[in-house]
Each structure stands twice: as structure tokens, then as C-alpha cells.
Amino acid sequence: MASMGVPDVLTRARTVAPPGWSRWLVPPAALSIHLAIGQAYAWSVFKPPLESSLGLSGTQSALPFQLAIVMLGLSAAFGGTLVERNGPRWAMCVSALCFASGFLISALGAATRQYWLIVLGYGLVGGIGLGIGYISPVSTLIKWFPDRPGLATGIAIMGFGGGALIASPWSTELLSSFGADSSGIGQTFLVMGLVYAVFMTVGVLLVRVPADDWRPPGWKPSAAAARPLVTTAQVSARNALRTPQFWCLWVVLCMNVTAGIGILEKAAPMITDFFADTSTPVTATAAAGFVGLLSLGNMLGRITWSSTSDLVGRKNIYRLYLGAGALLYLLIALVGDDSKPLFIIAAAVILSFYGGGFATVPAYLKDLFGTYEVGAIHGRLLTAWSTAGVLGPLIVNAIADHEKSAGRTGPDLYSTSFVIMMVLLVIGFVANELVRPVHPRHHDGPSAETKATVGPESEGAVR
Template sequence: MMADGSTGGLLDRARTVAGPGFDRWLVPPCALAIHLCIGMAYGFSVFWLPLSRAIGITDPVVCESMTLAQALTTTTCDWRVSDLVWTYTLFFVVLGAAAAIWGGWLERAGPRKAGVVAAFCWCGGMGIGAIGVSMHQLWLIWLGSGVIGGIGLGLGYISPVSTLIKWFPDRRGMATGMAIMGFGGGAMIGSPLANSLMKHFSGPTGVGVWQTFLVLAVIYFVFMMAGALGYRVPAEGWKPAGWTPPTDAKATISRFNVDLKDAHKTPQFWLIWIVLLLNVSASIGIIGVASPMLQEIFGGRLIDAPGVLFTAFSDSQKVAAAAVGAGFVGAISLFNIGGRFFWAWFSDRLGRKPLYAVILAISAVLYGIAAPALAGRGLGLFILVFCILASTYGGGFATVPAYLADIFGTKFVGAIHGRLLTAWSTAGVVGPLLVANMRDGRIAAGIPRDQVYQPIFLMLAAMLVVGFVANLFVKPVASRFHMPVTEGVASTTAIDATTATTTAQHGGGSRSTVILAWLAVGVPILWGIYMTLSKAVILIK
């Protein structure tokens, strides 16, 4: 084994350096292949209801006095949805921890090795989860899908970041936006696929979940391994033809690198951490209750029964309202995905700091003014408001890797991004907890359902205002944190452009490979969009 921990074989970082003729446009579909698979973490809610009747099959076997500790090992009682949702929490807490802990290793080992480990963890975790379902052992689902799968999520999420940024120094936002768009789109593909598989495998003796886990694990393993093995890193000093690195005078884009061990010592890291925390917290909680929120606020207006309150719905009206709620969630998903690419792409033109100022300001105004004013009144505009909010939520995720590269340089950006994702893990707990507690408290106090959410909207707007102010204080990193030029100068200055342009711009025979790679990820994306639109279309009927 080599000093950097590599094996010297196929997964060695040195084996991933692109040779002459490599087309950089092969890297984004490789990143998408991984992100579309691990993005199914967002879609795991599709399993909760079937798993809540895994023993009873048609109706849950309910044990009223069962504690959470008892639920971990029971084989005679069906799990509650609240027990299962802990898997979702584990996903994102472990994701942030894994990205922070192993981000430095990823930079040394390279994206290919990290991608392979991510594939084994994510898909192996689903396999262990399948065993847990078949044995009716919740602790195995938590361990497999939640913890081991969460490690795969963390490594898979950050593995393409530094690679894409180094291949696309001229389009940092667009490149990372494409990959992270895939994470948002994973559930768009995985959820309907999982539904179809569960219907196929379900029967009088089972709900078809463990079989679905195994099939998805195999499919995802193939895609993730293909993506990982397709990764290449540019040769030292490569840069796109005709591109000139920015000068010192150009906004906050740094020509120097900051070492991983020093990044968290800078105020810039913690300011961006706060910005991401508040942007995510303000949306993740409310998006999690999007369907019931719409039904509670608008009641019978959703189903041509004005004046009928949500609490007075008949069984048939509940079904009809739930279909509208599902369409609302589908529309939000599409805007979340589209926003990841649009806002990140737009940041290449506007700049990362101004872009964050724009999305935080828009979000604060929509939460603080538009949402309360439209609640219970303008259904179409209310839906549009939350679609835009979903786009800014996704855009914040997709733009932050490029923001970090602008501030800290590209040498350790993947590892720094990994540490920053602890803000996401924190937000995944803070946001839903704040929204759920305020919602439940107001309902318990007897507040009418259509008036429950207005103070929540104002609280979220205030959080975004704080994030807006924090973003204003982000400045270039002080020179004392810059790495010496000999070891930390941006690699794009090391090779003359005439040499670099022949290295990886357009690779002759590789063009067909690039087209096939894009088709491999593009077809599932289009299918997922079609399935989501088929649900969202109910909103315009």
C-alpha cells in the first residue's frame, strides 16, 4: 500500500488522471449516476406506510404501549411511522458526519475510490435493511439503511464536487448544479420505481418491501460503480481552452488555496455555515409538511367544496384532497430540482455572494409577506410561492460548493464542503423540529387549521433575514491563511494554455462514450419528470 493509502491498482488516484483526448463532459453524467442513486434518500417515505403494516399486511398490528426501544426488536407488532422516520433522520445526520470525517481522505484517495466505497455503503446498507425488513428487526434497518447507507450518502454526495470544480473552473456553478440537481432528482425516479416494485412483489404474505430494497440495491450498485469508475481528474495545471484565471481584483474569487486544517479557523467558513444552516432550516421543515399544510389551509377549496373545513372531510374528500396534496409535493420537487441547476448556473454570471443575497432576500419576502397574505385566499399564487421557495432551497445547496471554491480555492474544496455539510445535518433536525413544534402547539391550543401556519412563515422569514446579513459579511480570506504559492497556488496557472488545450477538451473517439453516458442518466431523469408531472397536473385541472 502506498503512503497516501492507495492500493496502486484500479482505484489509485494516479490511475484516474485523464490522458490526452479525454472529454471533460463525461464527468457530469458520472456524478449524476451517483447522485441520482443516493438521492433516493429523499424518497424513502414511500416505504413508511407499507412497512407500518409489514406484519398485518392489510391492516397494522398495533401495540399501543410499545416504546421506541421495544419497536427496535419486536417481531409481533407493526412499526409506527414515527419509528420508521428515524431512518430518515439518520440519513442526514450521518451524511454530514461522514462528509466531515472522511472529506480529507477523499481528497487524497480521489473521487473514484470514494465513489466505489459510497456504492458499497449505500447499496450494502439497503441490503442489510432488506434483511431487517424480512426479519422484522427495526434496528437492522437503522443500522443498514440509516448508518451504513448514511456513510455512503456522505461520500457519494461530496465525491464529485472538487473533481467537477477542477474540470469546470470557468463554469463552477453550472457543473456542481448539474450533479447536485441529481441528488434532488433521485426521489423523483426512485419513488415511482419503488412503488411499482412493491406492487409487483406484494401479496397475501408480504408487502414487497424487502424485495424492492434488494432490486433497488442492485440497480443502484450498477449505476454507482459505472459512475465511480468513469471519474477522471484533470492533469496538474490543466485549464479549458481560452479561459483565463480571474485576477486578484475579481470579487471574492481567490487565486490561492486555504489548507483544510485552516478553513474552519476563518470567519468565512462559519458565516457560510450559518447561511446554509438557515437557508436549509427555513425550508426543509415546511417542505416536509407541504401536503397537509395545503389541505389544512385551503380545506374544501381544493376539491370544489368551499366552506368545508379540513377536519370535516369525508373519507372520499380526504382521498381527493390527498391527491391534490401529492400534486403540490410533485410540483415542489420539480422546482427544487430545477432550482438547483438554474440558480447555480446563474451564479456563474452574477457571482456567488450576490446570488445568495438574491435567493435569501426573495425567500424572506415570500415567507414574510406573500405566504401569510395568500394563505386561504389565492390558491394558485400560494402554490407558485412555495414552488419558488423550493427552487431557492435547492439553489442554495447547489451553489455552495462553488461559493467555497471561490473563497478557499479548489485544492481542498471537497473536504471543506464535507465539513460544511454539518450545517445540513443540523438543519435537518432544527428545521423540522421548529415547524412541527409550532404547528402541533397551535393545533393543541385550538387555533383553526387555516390559521396555524402564519406565525411559522414569519419565523422562517426572520431566519432568512439573519442568513442574508451573515452573507453580507463574507469577505476574501485573509492572506495569513493562504497556502504558499509553491504548494497552494491554483493549479490552473501551472501549465501553458497551448499545452492544456490538447489534454482534455474534445476527445475524438470519446464523443460516443459521452453521448451514451448522458443517455444513461438522461432517460431515467426524463421518466422521473414524466411521472412527477403526471401527479402535479391535478393542480391545473
């Protein structure tokens, strides 16, 4: 029977996997959603044609992207409990409807030169699709892969990072075919919306959830909990918000995302500006290729670093993301304009840490809070992404616009932004160091096998 107005075919009960069903079919289902909504990371390809055809500034052209990221976090936070209750098929269906509709509304806005419709469609409606789609498979994947949560979430969330690897050259080709004026942008949005609607439907039809008593063959929860910061206890979403661990991770995610998203949203114009005064300036095609390369680093970082976290632990891998990321920003600020390969490689590695942070955080939450309401907890944590989605582009675009109005060019447009990003990453590093096991007073939820698993880091714990 359908519940809460949810069609029967979309309910969790209708998606329980039969005995013998392969759990390795779930990552492809998740990828079909994440590869689509990952298009958001290719937004910078649309910035130059929108600015030239509609007379927008860099800050104005970032609005749809910024609003989309804000709505991602808000819809994930407020919809996380509904996703847990109604199941991944319902969530993926809602995501597909909103994300595709956002493109169609944007197509109308571009065709009629009404920029507010692009902000409304891509930012507001599409952003809701981003948030619901992003968290829709995470809890399900963790339940299917409790023995390898970093690998499982890395495979799926890799798709979000890699979505721009497809969307960037595809968008460039469509704009080349239809034209980079408002009419061509509208046609590009229309085609992309229709194709993504079909592609995302594959995930809706394929996804399944495990039976309540299902476990991977030979896997024992108590053995997994022997590692520091890993517990078999369960913490509800409400209680998780009362812990310092949740807010430490909120700061960690916000700082890591801010440092990466500022580059990603401004990627195409940034590399063009950075080397504009050299003997070999960057062409529009090469700039689009840079966006694609950053997306590749973002994508590969999600699977590589999150899988590594299964071996070295979540806290250690975040030390790498935040510490090495700050050093790479310092390297770019000091000598990045001396070498294009150095600039590109450093930026790609920073984006790999950015992507790895997203892919690792669901496993970090599972380690600390259990699997009971990990999807809802993850949704609430993504409000850090909403904050960073405003901060990152705002810092980079506002400073670049100010420096440009002051007559500066090249790397001088971004040097102040890079220093700010270094400081933010150091703040995130400190917050990660404060993460300790969750105090037993916060434990609750069904099927808690132990009330606490206290590792060696529990001495002097932040409670």
C-alpha cells in the first residue's frame, strides 16, 4: 500500500531486494543519479556566454549555481528524514522530476531573456533535485556495504564529481551547435533537461534496499568496531545534532568545500585570467578542458581517497585533505603563474581532496553515529555545503570583480582568495583534530549491539 501519498510502486516496501540479489547493482543505480546531478560542477561553462548575452557580471552569473548549492543543502537537511522513511526509489524519482524541470524552466528563461527564470529553474527547482538526489542512495549504499562503506559511497558519489566530465564537453558542443546567444543557451538547457530525465529514470527503476536481517557473508559488526572512532551503537538524527562531533564535522566539511568550490565554480574564467598576460593565453576550448580535468580529479578523488579511508581511517584521510590542500594553495599563490602544468596539477589535486571529502563523510558519520538514521544525519550535515556554496563563489568572484575594477589583471585577481582558502583549510584541520567517539549518553535507536565502543582516542574526548 502507498503511504503518505507516495505511489505504491515508489514505496520502500516495493524495493526490498529478493534473496540472492547482487548488491553490486546498487552503485550503478546511484551513479545514474549522481552522474546527472553532477552537471552542476560544469556550470562555469555557461558563465561566459550568459555574461556576454545577458550583460551579467561574474558575481551575477554565479547566482544559479550558488542557489542550487544552497537548495542542495536545505533540501537534503529537511528531506533527509523523508528519504529514510520513503526509500531511495521515491527520492530518486523526486530528484529526477525536479532536476529535469529545473533545466526546462531555465530553457524558457534563456529563450525569453528572463534571467530570474534561470535562477529560479536551475537554482531553486533544480537545487531541490540536487539535494534529494545526492542523499537518495547514500543510506542504502551504507546498508548494503557495511563492510566497505568508504568504497561504496565513493563509487556512487564519484558520479557527482564526474558528472561535469561529461557535461562540460557536452555543454560546450551544444553551445557551439546552437550558438552562445540566449536562444542557443535555451536550446542547450532544453536538450540537457530531457536527456537527464531519461538517464535518471534508470536509477529509479534499478535501485533496491536490503532486507532488515541481511548481512554481507562473513561480516561481523563487532569486529568492525574494534577501530578508533568506530561504534556499533546507534544515534538518531535528533541526538546527533546535540553532539560536538556533528558540529566539528560540519566545520570540516564547510571549510573543505569552500576551498574547493571557489575554484570549481570559477574554473574556466580563472585559468583564462591567470595566463591572459602570457605568450600562450588559454582558449575557450582549453578552459573547458580544464573544467573537465578538474572534474576528473574531483571524480577520481572520491573513489580513491574514500576507499583509502577504509584502510587508514576517516580522521587520517581528512588530515590529508585539509593539510595538504592548504599547502597546495600556498604553492599556487607563490609560483602558480610560472607554470601552467603546475597550476593545473595543483588545482586538480585540490579538487581530488574536495571530492574525497564528500565521499568520505558518509562513512565518517556511519563510524560515529551508526546506520540507524545516517541518511538523515548526512542530509543535515549538508547544510555545510549550502553555506560553502555561497562562501566559496562569493569570495572568489567578489574579490576578482573588485581587483578587476581596480585595474589589476592575471594572478592578482585571485591571490587574496587563495590566502583566505588556506586559512579556512587550517580551521577545518583543527576541527577534525577535535573529533572523538560519541559519548554513550547520545546512543539510542534500534538494534544497537553495544552502547559504546571507545577507542584509544577517547582519552580527553570532546563530549
